[in-house]
Amino acid sequence: MDKSAVAVEALATHVGKAVVLQGWLQNKRASKNLYFIELRDGSGVVQCVVAKREVDDASWSAAAQATQESALVLRGQVVAHERQIGGVELQASGVELISLAEEYPITPKAHGVDFLMDRRHLWLRSRRQWAALRIRNRVIMSIHEFYQERGFVQMDAPILTGSAVEGTSTLFEIDYFGSPAYLTQSGQLHGEVMAMAFGKIYTFGPTFRAEKSKTRRHLTEFWMIEPEMAFYDLDMNMDLAEDFIVRLVQDVLRDCQAELTMLKRDTAPLARVQAPFPRISYSEAVELLTSPKTQELLQQHAENLHTERSALEAEQAQIGKRYGQVKQWKRRQMDARRIVINQRIGEIEEAQRNLPQWAESARDFVWGKDFGGSDETLLTWHFDRPIIIHRYPAAVKAFYMKRDPEDDRLALGMDVLAPEGYGEIIGGGERATDLFFLQRQVDEHGLPREAFEWYFDLRRYGSVPHAGFGLGLERTVGWIGHLEHIRETIPFPRMLGRLSP
C-alpha cells in the first residue's frame, strides 16, 4: 500500500502534480487508443484518462482488462478540466490491476429496490448511497458539535431495558437470563436521570420499534438523538429544537455541495430553513387543517397532477404513433422516455387515489385525535419551512408529559414537522415534575409502578422543570437529502422482512 497515495477529494490542490491513486473502477468508456476510467476511492470519483501512447504495454492491458469494481492503482498527472465533477482529471502514466472483479451485478443502469436491498453490501458503493451516507456523517458531526459547543454532556442510555416507555405492542422482547427484557424504544427516561446529574445532556443511540409499518418513513432499528435539559420549559425546548435543525441543515448546505448535487437536491427549500419556524398550537393546527384553505391547496394539487398526467399521456401516445417509423437510436431514446413516463404516471395514479382520502381525513378531523401522516403533510404545505406544533391533547401523548397549567386537557408536548412531506422529525416536550401526578399517570396507562420507582425518585429528590426531545436521525437525513426512502439513510436498514445483509 502506498502511503503517498492521494485521496480523490484532495486532488483539486494537486493540479499539475504527479500523484498515486488507489481505488475501484466505477465505470469505463473506451475508444481505440483511449480508456476513460472513473475511479472511486471512497472520498470521491475522478475520471482517469489512459492514452495508449502515454503508458507501457502492461498498463494498457491492465486498463483493457479492468472490469467494473476491479481494484486499481493509477499513477499520473492531475490536470484541471472544466467539464469534470471536482474540476480535475488524471492523465495516467501507469495502471496497475490489484484485483480483477467478477461480473458485477449492479450495472450503471436502473435496478429495482428488492434487487438492490439484497445486495446492500455492494449497493453502498454506488454514488447515490455514497452521497446520502456522507450527508448522514456530516449530520452526525454537526449534532455532536452543536451540543458540545453548548455545554451538553453526551450520555448513553441503555439499549436493554426492563420497562416499556411507549406501548408494549411495539417492543422487541428478548430473553434476559430467563426474564423478559426489551430493546429500548427511547432513551427518554434515562435521559431525565442524567439531566438531573449533569444538567444538560444528550443521548445518541439506536432505538427499536417492532411496528409492522411498511412505509418509506419507517425502520425497526433507527438512531435517535435525545437532548434533555434541567431548568428548561417548553419555550426554551422549542428554541433549542429550532436552532438545532437550522444548524444541521446549514452545515450540510455549506459542506456537502457535491453530495447534494449528486442527489439532485433542490437546495432552495434548504436555504429557507432559518429561524423562526412557525409555532402553532394543536388547536390552531386543527383549525388550519379543517379550513377551506386546506381544501383549496388539495384542489390545486389535484389539478396539477391532472395536468401533468394529461401531458404525459399525450406524449406517450405520440411515442406510440411514431415508434414504428423512426431510426434505431431514436427508438432507444423513446424506450427510455417511455419507462420514465410510465413510472411517473404510476406515482400520479397513486397520489390521485390517495388524495380524496387526504381531503376527507382533513375535513372531518375532530379535536382530540392525533394527526395522521397525510394531515401532517397538509399542515406543512401551508408554510415554507419546518413548523412546530405544540400543546397536544394529553390523551395522545406519553404519560410523562407535563399538563398545560392553563388548560388541563393539554400536554406541553411539541413536534417539529419537516416540509416536503417528510413529516415528524422531532417529538418532545416539557416533563411532568409532580410525583403524584406521575404515579397516577403510570396507573392509568396500565404500567407497573414498581418498574418506575427509580424514575419517581427524580421527583422525590430535587424535582425541577425540565424538557427535552428526540430527533430521528434517518428521517432528518432523508429530508435534507430529499431521499425517496429512509432505507437509503442508514448503511444497513432493518425493516419489516429485512435483516440481511
Place this chain on the structure above:
RNA sequence: UCCUCGGUAGCUCAAUGGUAGAGCAUGCGGCUGUUAACCGCAGGGUUGUAGGUUCGAGUCCUACCCGGGGAGCCA
C-alpha cells in the same frame, strides 16, 4: 391486520387474447476526448406457483407465494 399496485432474459422494462421484444450487462469487432459514450454482430426465456376459461393465455378468472406503496402506530 386491512387497502392498493406489481411479479416477463442476469438487470430495467415493452408486448388491442393471436410468431415473447428493446436497452443495459456479457462476448467479439469498429471508433483519438468519452460523460449512464457511441456503432455493428452474437449468445441469453418453463412470462412467480397451482388450477381454470378459450381453437389459442404473458394478457381473462380463482387460490396461494413473494415484493413495492399506503392506513393504523410512530422518529
